[in-house]
Structure formats: structure tokens, C-alpha cells
Amino acid sequence: MTTDETSAPATPTAGGPGDAATPAPTPSKRVLLAAPRGYCAGVDRAVVAVEKALEHHGPPVYVRKQIVHNKHVVETLERRGAIFVDDTDEVPEGELVIFSAHGVAPDVHERAAERGLRTIDATCPLVTKVHKEAVRFAADDHDILLIGHAGHEEVEGTAGEAPEHIQLVDGPDQADHVAVRDPAKVVWLSQTTLSVDETMATVARLRTRFPLLQDPPSDDICYATQNRQVAVKKIAPQSDLVVVVGSSNSSNSVRLVEVALEHGARRAHRVDNAGELDAAWLDGVTTVGLTSGASVPEILVREVLIWLAERGYGDVEEVVTAEEDLLFSLPKELRRDLKAARTARTAREEQEAAATTA
Numbered sequence: 001m002t003t004d005e006t007s008a009p010a011t012p013t014a015g016g017p018g019d020a021a022t023p024a025p026t027p028s029k030r031v032l033l034a035a036p037r038g039y040c041a042g043v044d045r046a047v048v049a050v051e052k053a054l055e056h057h058g059p060p061v062y063v064r065k066q067i068v069h070n071k072h073v074v075e076t077l078e079r080r081g082a083i084f085v086d087d088t089d090e091v092p093e094g095e096l097v098i099f100s101a102h103g104v105a106p107d108v109h110e111r112a113a114e115r116g117l118r119t120i121d122a123t124c125p126l127v128t129k130v131h132k133e134a135v136r137f138a139a140d141d142h143d144i145l146l147i148g149h150a151g152h153e154e155v156e157g158t159a160g161e162a163p164e165h166i167q168l169v170d171g172p173d174q175a176d177h178v179a180v181r182d183p184a185k186v187v188w189l190s191q192t193t194l195s196v197d198e199t200m201a202t203v204a205r206l207r208t209r210f211p212l213l214q215d216p217p218s219d220d221i222c223y224a225t226q227n228r229q230v231a232v233k234k235i236a237p238q239s240d241l242v243v244v245v246g247s248s249n250s251s252n253s254v255r256l257v258e259v260a261l262e263h264g265a266r267r268a269h270r271v272d273n274a275g276e277l278d279a280a281w282l283d284g285v286t287t288v289g290l291t292s293g294a295s296v297p298e299i300l301v302r303e304v305l306i307w308l309a310e311r312g313y314g315d316v317e318e319v320v321t322a323e324e325d326l327l328f329s330l331p332k333e334l335r336r337d338l339k340a341a342r343t344a345r346t347a348r349e350e351q352e353a354a355a356t357t358a
């Protein structure tokens with residue numbers, strides 16, 4: 001960790017003997033608000049998919065796993081009639097189930113079909129891209145080294161695309177223990193929400209063992225993860241304390257805390273919401289850096305800003321390192337259902353209009 005470079009008070013100029021008793025000016029408290037932060041396109045799409053499914057089909061709508069890794073989002077959808085389950089076996093036959101943004105392995109689709117479940121796949125298109133890469137390299141008989149966190153749903157989904165070809169590499173230390181069949185046919189892929197720096201360290205270790213290791217065709221760590229890490233790197237060196245809003249099971253939120261500490265924040269804490277903040281963290285703090293993970297609604301950041309303003313940190317400067325305007329269309333099953341409903345409504349209205357005129 002480096003020391004804070006900008007929040008230290010400026011040394012007052014000595015004006016003469018009489019100045020000895022003049023108190024040093026108090027540095028003004030402020031918040032540096034990272035941008036981009038919060039919702040990414042994949043999370044927005046997945047949450048809207050559940051909302052629209054609830055509106056269109058009515059509750060209950062089952063969701064396999066947390067639709068996105070955020071406690072507030074999950075609780076809000078539960079209140080509206082979503083039922084979160086660990087696996088499709090818990091969904092009554094014939095019911096509707098939505099697959100989360102993190103993606104699922106092909107056998108999950110198969111089991112759902114066997115049980116006659118109706119499905120909506122809200123897997124983020126950027127996760128689907130990694131699935132397709134895995135399928136393609138497996139078809140070409142490559143050994144695939146999947147860099148990611150053991151047990152994470154996204155990793156389980158990707159690995160399930162080609163289990164006989166994929167090995168998980170969970171951090172640089174595991175790189176030393178990987179064995180491959182042919183060192184000339186090895187490629188690395190990754191979970192979308194990793195630390196860019198740590199992933200590159202893992203790749204470098206792998207490449208010392210397998211010099212012909214191929215890179216993914218395009219970045220697997222997604223634009224949103226990368227942009228949020230770049231933004232927190234910008235504010236961290238100026239921050240005595242960085243607060244990251246995000247849930248404990250949100251990989252990209254947890255990474256933001258690590259990145260903040262690695263890039264100069266004196267302290268960093270992750271909180272689910274303003275209720276978890278501790279006033280003791282503000283002791284001696286002039287500058288608070290604030291950001292949020294890709295599954296966090298902005299309302300939770302606003303509540304942290306209010307909490308900080310009540311404690312003298314009302315001066316907020318947004319530090320923008322990128323603009324984001326990516327949007328994904330809704331899952332195809334939902335678009336089909338909504339289109340069919342629109343068509344039926346129009347036909348009904350036309351019939352009613354014709355009956356009135358007749």
C-alpha cells in the first residue's frame with residue numbers, strides 16, 4: 001500500500017514568530033465518486049428480464065441462483081414474486097425459470113427441458129461469448145486453462161461447456177500445477193469479473209511453462225469490470241478511505257476493494273448498503289473514494305452519499321474515466337413472448353373496433 005498523496009494537509013507558510021500559535025487550516029472533507037460504477041449492461045438486462053417476466057407471466061417466476069450478485073436486487077425481486085432456487089430440481093414441473101446473468105452449463109438446460117420447464121436465459125452475452133470460445137477451442141482439441149474462482153457460478157457454467165478440455169486455474173500460484181497434453185495446443189480463457197492485473201500475472205506464470213499459450217480471441221474480462229477497475233485506480237491514490245458498494249458474493253465488487261488497496265487507498269471497505277458503514281472508519285479521513293460493483297443499483301450509492309454528507313463529506317467530485325452506452329436486448333424467449341402478447345392485443349383491439357363499427 002502507498003501513502004495518500006493528496007489528502008495530507010498543505011504545510012502552512014510561516015509568517016513570523018506570531019504565527020506559531022495559528023492553527024493549521026483544516027483540509028476540507030470531500031468524496032471522489034468513481035465513474036463508471038454500478039449497473040453494467042448485462043446486469044441491467046437480467047434484472048429487467050425478471051421484472052418483465054413477472055409483469056407478463058405473473059408471479060411466481062422462478063430464478064435459478066441469484067439473478068445478479070446483489071442482495072438488494074434479489075430482495076426487491078422476491079417482494080415482487082420472484083422465487084430464487086439453487087437448482088432447477090426445485091422448480092415445479094411446467095413452471096417458468098430464468099437462468100441468471102452468470103450463465104449455466106448445457107446440462108442445466110437439458111435437465112430443465114427434461115422436466116418440462118419453460119426457460120428464459122438471462123446469461124450476459126459477454127459470458128455467452130466465453131462459452132462459445134470454450135466450445136470452439138474444445139472442438140479444436142485444445143487444452144483450455146480457465147482462469148477464475150473455484151465455485152463461482154460463471155466458472156461452473158463455462159467449464160460445463162467442455163469439462164473434458166477445461167482446467168480451472170484459480171490465481172497465479174495454481175499456474176505451477178497445471179498439466180497439459182500438448183503444450184502447442186493450449187489457450188487461456190477467463191471469468192469475466194476478475195482483476196485484470198492478477199489475471200495478467202497468472203497468464204505470465206502460465207506462459208513461462210507454456211510459451212505457445214494462446215490468448216483468447218478478445219478480452220474475456222468484460223468492459224464493465226475493466227472500466228470500474230480503471231476508475232477505482234484513478235481515485236484510490238487520492239483517497240484515505242475507499243468505500244465499495246457491493247455484495248460479498250459479487251466477484252467484481254470484491255476485486256474493486258483489492259484494486260483500491262493495491263493502487264494507493266489507505267483503507268478500503270466493501271458494504272452492501274449505507275447501514276453497514278462505520279463512522280469510526282472516518283477518523284482522520286479527508287478524502288473518501290466511492291464506487292460500486294456492476295450489480296449495484298445507484299440508489300445504494302446515493303444512500304452512502306447521504307450518510308457521508310451528514311458527517312461533513314458533502315463536497316462530491318465525480319471522477320470520470322470512461323463513458324458507457326452499451327445496451328443488450330432482452331433474452332430472445334422473453335422478446336418472443338412479449339411480441340406474441342402485443343400481436344394478440346392488437347388483433348383483439350381490431351376485432352373490438354370492427355364489432356363496434358358493424
Ligand code: SF4
Binds near residue numbers: 041192193223294
Ligand atoms: Fe456481463 Fe460484465 Fe456485467 Fe458480468 S459484469 S453481467 S460479464 S457486462
